[in-house]
Amino acid sequence: MVNPDPAARRALPSVDRLLSSSALAPLIAKYGRALTTETIRELLQAQRDKLAQNTGVFEFDELQFIAACDAELNKRTQPSLRPVFNLTGTVLHTNLGRALMPPSVADAVMAAMTRPVNLEFDLGGGARGERDTHVEKWITRLAGGDGAVVVNNNAAAVYLALNTLGAKKEVIVSRGELIEIGGAFRIPDIMKRAGVKLIEVGTTNRTHLKDFAEAITPRTAAIMKVHTSNYAVQGFTACAPEPELAALAHEHGIPFIVDLGSGMLVNLEDYGLPHEPTPREALANGADLVTFSGDKLLGGPQAGLLVGKKELIARIRKNPMKRALRVDKMTLAALDALLRLYTNPDRLREEVTTLRLLTRTRADICIQAERVLPHVQAALAGKAVASIVDTGSQIGSGSLPVDSLPSAGIAIHPLGKAKGSFADKLSLAFRALPVPVIGHIKDGAFILDLRCLDHEAEFIAQLPRLHLK
Numbered sequence: 001m002v003n004p005d006p007a008a009r010r011a012l013p014s015v016d017r018l019l020s021s022s023a024l025a026p027l028i029a030k031y032g033r034a035l036t037t038e039t040i041r042e043l044l045q046a047q048r049d050k051l052a053q054n055t056g057v058f059e060f061d062e063l064q065f066i067a068a069c070d071a072e073l074n075k076r077t078q079p080s081l082r083p084v085f086n087l088t089g090t091v092l093h094t095n096l097g098r099a100l101m102p103p104s105v106a107d108a109v110m111a112a113m114t115r116p117v118n119l120e121f122d123l124g125g126g127a128r129g130e131r132d133t134h135v136e137k138w139i140t141r142l143a144g145g146d147g148a149v150v151v152n153n154n155a156a157a158v159y160l161a162l163n164t165l166g167a168k169k170e171v172i173v174s175r176g177e178l179i180e181i182g183g184a185f186r187i188p189d190i191m192k193r194a195g196v197k198l199i200e201v202g203t204t205n206r207t208h209l210k211d212f213a214e215a216i217t218p219r220t221a222a223i224m225k226v227h228t229s230n231y232a233v234q235g236f237t238a239c240a241p242e243p244e245l246a247a248l249a250h251e252h253g254i255p256f257i258v259d260l261g262s263g264m265l266v267n268l269e270d271y272g273l274p275h276e277p278t279p280r281e282a283l284a285n286g287a288d289l290v291t292f293s294g295d296k297l298l299g300g301p302q303a304g305l306l307v308g309k310k311e312l313i314a315r316i317r318k319n320p321m322k323r324a325l326r327v328d329k330m331t332l333a334a335l336d337a338l339l340r341l342y343t344n345p346d347r348l349r350e351e352v353t354t355l356r357l358l359t360r361t362r363a364d365i366c367i368q369a370e371r372v373l374p375h376v377q378a379a380l381a382g383k384a385v386a387s388i389v390d391t392g393s394q395i396g397s398g399s400l401p402v403d404s405l406p407s408a409g410i411a412i413h414p415l416g417k418a419k420g421s422f423a424d425k426l427s428l429a430f431r432a433l434p435v436p437v438i439g440h441i442k443d444g445a446f447i448l449d450l451r452c453l454d455h456e457a458e459f460i461a462q463l464p465r466l467h468l469k
Contacts, residue, residue: 011059011060012044012047012048012051012060013060013062015037015040015041015044018040018062018065018066019033019036019037019040021062021066023062023063023066024036024066024069027066027069027070027073030073031073031077035073035076035077036069036073039069039072039073039076040069043065043068043069043072047065082435082436083435084096084435084436084437084438085435085436085437085438085452085453085455085459086438086452087409087437087438087439087448087449087450087452087453088438088439088440088449088452089391089392089393089394089407089409089440089447089449089451090393090394090395090396091354091357091358091393091394091395091396091405091451091452092295092296092297092354092395092396093396094396096438098295098296098302098396099295099296099298099299099300099301099353099354100299100353100354100357101300101301101334101338101353102299102337102338102341102351102352102353104337104341104351105300105301105334105337105338105341106334107337108333108334108336108337109301109330109333109334109337111333112329112330112332112333113329113330117329117333119131119134119329119332130317131326131327131329131332132148132149132150132317134332134336135148135150135332135335135336135339136148136149138336138339138340138342138343139305139307139339140307141343142265142280142339142342142343143265143278143279143280143283143290143305143307144279144280144283144284144307145279145283145290145307145308145309145313146308146309146310146313147307147308147309147310147312147313147314148305148306148307148308148313149305149306149313149316149317149322150294150303150304150305150306150326150327150331150332150335151303151304151306151322151325151326151327152302152303152304152325152326152327152331153293153295153302153303153304154259154261154263154291154292154293154304154305155181155185155190155304156304156325157259157291157292157304157305157306158187158190158194158259158291158304159190159193159194159321159325160304160306160316160319160321160322160325161257161289161291161306161316162190162191162194162195162196162222162224162257163194163195163196163319163321164312164315164316164319165221165222165255165257165289165312165315165316166194166195166196166221166222167194167195167196167221168195169196169197169219169220169221170196170197170198170199170217170219170220170221171191171196171197171198171199171220171221171222171223171224171257172199172201172212172215172216172220172222172223172224173187173191173198173199173200173201173223173224173225173226174200174201174202174207174211174212174225174226174239174240175200175201175202175203175204175207176202176203176204176205176206176207176228176233176237176239177225177226177227177228178198178200178226179226179228179261181261187226196221197219199215199220201214201215204233205233205235205236205237205238206236206237206238206239207238207239207240208238208240209240209241209244209245209248211240212240212245212248213248216248216252216254220252220254221254221255222249222254222255222256222257223245223248223249223254223255223256223257224256224257224258224259225242225245225256225257225258225259225287226259226261227258227259227260227261227262227277241285242256242258242282242285242286242287243285243286245286246285246286246287246288247286249286249288250286255288255289255309255312256286256287256288256289257287257288257289257290257291258282258285258287258289258290258291259290259291259292260277260278260279260282260290260291260292261292261293261296262276262292262293262296262297262298263276263277263278263279263290263291263292263293263296263297263298263305264276264278264292264297264298265278265279265280265298265339265342266278266342266345266348268297270345271348271349271355271358271359272359273358273359273403273405274403276297279292279305279307283307283308287308288308288309288312289306289307289308289309289312289313290306290307290308291304291305291306292304292305293305294331294335294338297354297395298338298354299338299352299353299354299355300334300335300338300339301327301330301331301334301335301338302331303327303331303335304325338352357451357452358395358405360407360451362390362406362407362408365407365408365409365450365451366388366408368408368450368453368456369388369408369409369410369450370388371456372410372450372453372456372459372460373386373387373388373410375460375463376410376412376448376463378463378464379463379464379466380412380466380468381468382415383414383415383468384412384413384414384415384422384426384468385412385413385414385415386410386411386412386413387410387411387413388408388409388410388411389408389409389410389411389447390406390407390408391407391408391409391447391449392404392405392406392407393405393406393407393449393451405451407449407450407451408449408450409447409448409449409450409451410447410448410450411445411446411447411448412426412445412446412447412448413444413445422444423441423444423445423446424441425468425469426446426468427439427441427446429466429467429468429469430446430448430466432467433462433463433465433466434462434465435458435459435462437459
């Protein structure tokens with residue numbers, strides 16, 4: 001290592017001198033003295049390290065240094081959780097936050113965040129109340145059942161149901177329904193954590209009613225059916241119908257639990273989408289308890305909903321783990337506002353963001369693609385070529401995994417023979433935009449599926465800042 005020029009070292013100002021500079025005062029006011037001081041120290045040390053490698057002439061530029069400090073502070077104070085453009089083609093993208101809140105739902109959350117609310121206070125009686133009552137009436141009205149409980153996600157709902165009804169006992173599940181969802185979360189694991197012994201019956205592709213009947217013992221606490229929402233078994237298959245499973249369970253005096261995973265409160269076929277089982281259907285088929293999600297097809301906040309017989313719901317509510325898994329006032333405010341939208345099915349497509357995005361027609365998306373294409377081409381500056389292509393959007397988050405929604409997007413290909421992985425570099429460049437753009441790579445091209453492009457003007461406005469190496 002070359003020793004730095006002592007004169008160059010002396011040219012570096014002290015931290016105190018910089019902090020007393022009038023030019024630095026706006027940074028202290030904006031970012032605070034502690035963080036500004038820390039950043040100055042680190043940048044000065046970086047300059048010393050650089051000087052140690054260079055014996056050339058050095059002259060310190062205070063204004064340039066302060067500008068660098070401002071840029072670094074701005075970078076450090078950027079929120080970690082940032083808005084992005086979801087152009088992946090997956091509407092309910094788990095990694096991108098799943099369902100988007102309708103404006104009226106967001107307004108309800110803001111009101112609950114900024115004012116005291118009667119979360120657990122009975123305004124009529126003036127005594128302590130139960131937080132689930134704020135949404136229970138809407139859940140039971142829309143989904144059926146006598147009572148409802150809300151927890152922080154559907155995995156928690158399944159756990160709470162099993163722990164309450166089957167702890168230290170056995171629960172029977174078809175082998176073909178032992179699902180694994182994102183993050184390596186498996187039904188057998190949650191059953192083990194709930195204190196339940198899993199009894200697998202049938203085979204991967206075929207399970208019959210007699211398989212369940214033969215597995216029932218005095219230690220059986222429940223029969224559970226799990227909706228295979230994130231995969232499909234096709235071909236030579238068989239499964240026991242829900243009404244028959246319910247009848248078998250009730251014959252032996254045990255509850256029949258149905259985990260719908262995603263769950264929806266209306267018939268999606270009425271909106272031109274593939275059918276998805278609803279809680280009302282499951283309850284009509286004899287289920288005693290149904291669990292489903294709030295932030296998937298329902299289009300609301302992350303939550304797990306349990307609906308069913310009043311006696312079972314009462315037992316679940318008394319479980320000490322209910323407190324550990326309960327939701328906060330913002331979630332309840334969002335869920336309450338969302339469920340009220342479902343009381344008017346005629347306006348549901350316009351009011352619920354998820355349903356609106358899922359039901360966008362390919363023709364509508366193509367028109368948008370024609371508007372956007374020239375701006376994308378201009379941003380590429382002759383370094384790549386873009387064209388409109390047909391795409392197939394996915395619903396996502398384990399919902400209807402084999403069904404594709406006809407869509408359209410913009411495909412970007414390299415000009416000539418690109419060095420290295422052009423699509424990966426392009427993906428990185430789009431993610432580096434002020435509002436990151438998330439697309440997907442297919443057959444060497446970078447694809448922007450426009451089904452979920454809501455803020456079109458904002459997207460176009462930032463394209464000139466796209467930097468391709």
